[in-house]
Amino acid sequence: MREAEIGRLLAANLLCALSIVLAAVIPAVFLDGFSVLGTHLTWLCVCSVCVATLNIILHLVLKPNQSPKRRSFAHKISRFLKCCIYFFMSCILFHAIIVLYGAPLIESVTETFLFAVLLSTFTTLQCLCLLGPNVQAWIRVFSKNGAMSIWESSLQITSMCSILGAWFGAFPIPLDWDRPWQVWPISCSLGATFGYMAGLIIAPLWIHWNRKQLTYKSR
16 A cells, blocks of 8 residues: 555545634634634535535545546536435435434424535535445445545545534533533534544544555455
């Protein structure tokens, strides 16, 4: 396993983590009263857009999983439209799962959906960038020993950390602390964000420490 490839992964992940930090800092310069807690819905939109944009740019520049086959323009357009549909379906699916786990069904619909968009950005968008709209490839990557590259291993780690972070973030909501960050879905979205950032840092370090044991075989 080449050290240079791990270095590219680390640099890409650090840029993604930096985009989240900038999404919390830069809008405050242009928007009066902007804050992660005070204007949380605005921050959810800004953070999702920043992370999504950077992930797409990094995929186009680094091309970690580029196919040797040349695709026609019509195929690329079809692939792009499928990716958009898959992402929207992922948002709807996450929204439904969040409601089943106890989020308000009628009240706070906007908050719940924007939280679902954030989760989809941290998980589904990465799958679409790396694997495309190929559900079988997604299943392979998230199965045991299914990763075929360090990028897919990183995808596994960051996606799981994001979901676990969102889950742990729900624990403080029912507690009678009356803190502003206990309002739905602030603690969950912050938990997902911190989980995603932790995954971005953990993934290349874990791959570096275990590089001798990792073997990626073509399937």
